Amino acid sequence: MGSDSHDQIPAIAFTINSREVDRGTDEWYHLCKMVREACENYGCFEIVYDKIPPQLRAETFSVSRQLFSLPLEKKKKNLNPKPYQGYLAPTVQAPLYESFGLEEAFNYESLRCLTEEISPNGHDQFCTVISMTKQLDELKDMINLMILDSYGLGEKSNSTLQSKTLLRIMKYLAPPSKDYTQALPAHTDKGLGTILCDDQVSGLEVETKDGQWVKLSLSPRSFVFLVADSLMAWSNGRMHSVKHRVMMRGEKERYSLGAFAVPLEGSIIKAQKELVDKEHPQILKDFDYTDFIKFFASDKGRAIDPEKQVFAYAGIST
């Protein structure tokens, strides 16, 4: 069971305005160092960030509730053949979990169609989600740049960290019994990194390197950043791809929101040569992200523990 306090993961206050204004300042480099240490030692950190107004977050969760209340046949209009995109209905493995993945969050058309299902002029709902996505996208780009700068790679072509934002809106039903129940099985994310927040109903747990589960209770101003498999691979294993899950107890349903940094189609994920040396030999071969995702979604991939899938796919045997 997860401990209720999360003293065990670092909280980093983003006391800066934007990468354009602050990059290069002492404060920027100080934050870069903290971000790098957190990503290496924990694979995650709490982002204390005032730039995204709590009101916008609350409005986005209100749109979420409206979307999930739609009849199933309307939600199913958003099914998407790509793995883990579009509408995901509850399954046997995760019966409490339901989500909408908006492939390119800036694919305004798919979002517009979805919000029009709420009401013919779902314009306000549409604008709310777009505005939240823009803010999360900016935050995602800032963290990317901090990671690059933290390794002194910010001036190098950063194409390997280029990503699109997959916005995922998630709902978890309250468990039917009073038991502490798994609502989303433990896994590592596959892209570069994920920014998450919830509607103040906690449930997200992360596993520390020494195997303890820590339950996060985020404040209305906080987000959490999780390192995912492709960023771990890019950093040659220096950054830790953190295992996480959702556990729930009690009568409240839970809503959460994630901005997933997904490498662009056709991206080759490679360990940076500056991060490979005698002490840190290369641990993974270069791999095509899209092919990795196909493997991950295949029967063969699914039979492997989530945190081992990337090693099964691209590991260098020693």
Ligand SMILES: O=C(O)CCC(=O)C(=O)O
């Ligand atoms: O809902 C959450 O807080 C976590 C969701 C998650 O881990 C995922 O969708 O990959």
Ligand SMILES: [Fe+2]
């Ligand atoms: Fe996840």
